[in-house]
Amino acid sequence: MRQATVYIDSQALQYNLNRVKQLAPTAKIVSMVKANAYGHGVKECLAALKDSDAFGVACVEEALEIRELGYTQPITLIEGVFSENEMIQVIGQKLECVVHQTPQVEWLIAHKDHYNALNLKVWVKLNSGMNRLGFKPTEIIEVIQRLKSHGFTCVLTMHFANADSDHPLNEQQKNQFLQVKQACEPILASCCNSAAIYKYPELHFDFVRPGIMLYGATPFADQNVHTLDLKPVMTFSARIIALNSIQQGESVGYGSTFTAAQPMKIAIVSIGYGDGYPRAYIKPNFVAIDEQLVPVIGRVSMDMIAIDVTGLDVELGTQIELWGKHRLLDDVATANGTIGYELLCRLSQRPKRQLLY
Numbered sequence: 001m002r003q004a005t006v007y008i009d010s011q012a013l014q015y016n017l018n019r020v021k022q023l024a025p026t027a028k029i030v031s032m033v034k035a036n037a038y039g040h041g042v043k044e045c046l047a048a049l050k051d052s053d054a055f056g057v058a059c060v061e062e063a064l065e066i067r068e069l070g071y072t073q074p075i076t077l078i079e080g081v082f083s084e085n086e087m088i089q090v091i092g093q094k095l096e097c098v099v100h101q102t103p104q105v106e107w108l109i110a111h112k113d114h115y116n117a118l119n120l121k122v123w124v125k126l127n128s129g130m131n132r133l134g135f136k137p138t139e140i141i142e143v144i145q146r147l148k149s150h151g152f153t154c155v156l157t158m159h160f161a162n163a164d165s166d167h168p169l170n171e172q173q174k175n176q177f178l179q180v181k182q183a184c185e186p187i188l189a190s191c192c193n194s195a196a197i198y199k200y201p202e203l204h205f206d207f208v209r210p211g212i213m214l215y216g217a218t219p220f221a222d223q224n225v226h227t228l229d230l231k232p233v234m235t236f237s238a239r240i241i242a243l244n245s246i247q248q249g250e251s252v253g254y255g256s257t258f259t260a261a262q263p264m265k266i267a268i269v270s271i272g273y274g275d276g277y278p279r280a281y282i283k284p285n286f287v288a289i290d291e292q293l294v295p296v297i298g299r300v301s302m303d304m305i306a307i308d309v310t311g312l313d314v315e316l317g318t319q320i321e322l323w324g325k326h327r328l329l330d331d332v333a334t335a336n337g338t339i340g341y342e343l344l345c346r347l348s349q350r351p352k353r354q355l356l357y
Helices: 010-023 034-038 042-046 060-068 084-092 102-110 112-117 137-149 169-183 194-199 329-336 340-345
Strands: 005-009 028-032 054-057 075-077 096-099 121-125 153-157 188-190 234-246 264-269 286-289 292-297 305-308 319-323 352-356
Touching: 005 010, 010 028, 010 042, 010 194, 010 352, 034 042, 034 060, 034 340, 042 060, 054 060, 060 075, 060 084, 084 102, 096 102, 102 112, 102 137, 121 137, 137 153, 137 169, 153 169, 319 329, 329 340
Parallel strands: 005 352, 028 054, 054 075, 075 096, 096 121, 121 153, 153 188
Antiparallel strands: 005 234, 234 264, 234 319, 264 305, 286 292, 286 319, 292 305
16 A cells, blocks of 8 residues: 555644643634645544634635534634625524625625624724735724624734734734724734734734644744744655665656766655645755655656665665654745645645544
8 A cells, every 4th residue: 555644643733722822821712724724634633623712714615614523613714705695604604704895794784683693703804914805994994883883793803914024014014903903992803823923922912813833834934843832743754665776877757857976775755746745846855764864866756756865774664754843844845945834735635644642
């Protein structure tokens, strides 16, 4: 049997959730489990995240999956609903939604009696500079006042564009959020994603929304998970399926992009871009055997990679860590010119999932 496996460490996930509680002890935690829990598997992760106060998803389908698994915590649709019919469905499933466009507000008000009867909150999004979703500062105060007049409990929310850096837009976003919050008091508030949870403790307010930090990857380009006191949740592994000796001048893989400068022992590992392992590298890439980093050589193909195991004691079936505790996900992402979020979310369903308790 081909053995490409994604191991999910539930204890690491619980550890990271507790880390959020340490950092934001007075805020409620909306754990982001969109995109199949950032590629980890919602079903596999929810039990370890059961102490979350609420869950955040991108769409109704993701919310319904959580309900079907038996979880009753509040769920927030961070993109809101896409039609009035979806609003009716949301109310039937006791889901909370973000509003960021006028039609969503109209649908909400049209069904206010049912929504308010369930004591659901409505999250009202401020566009403070990211320019994806939300009402401009000149619009949002009137929107919130209108919703309040119809009996809604409102949560003012926004999303930082650069919480992972010292970009000048951060201060603009903070100031706009605080000005709107002051103008709309009393109102609940939420603006901290993973990076902002670390960076802006004064902005934790009523709800924080951890995402990538829950899964043991860093939201910062200049800090790794160890400095943030997080634990990698996913270990992506495969096994050696062939061992070859090659001579100086021989090449490896498609395009013959790697040529041996001396005699080498190489191993072929049962993993490739068909499994979601990234193909295009801008820097040298490595895997881990036990705790030792070993270079990947030649091109990644759909089902296989080659690694240099010269001088190492390996055999058929030796397990290779593609990323996890020793070869950090974020380091693989950097070598690939991307971010850990993308690598997690583009994993295919071909590697089997296994939950570790």
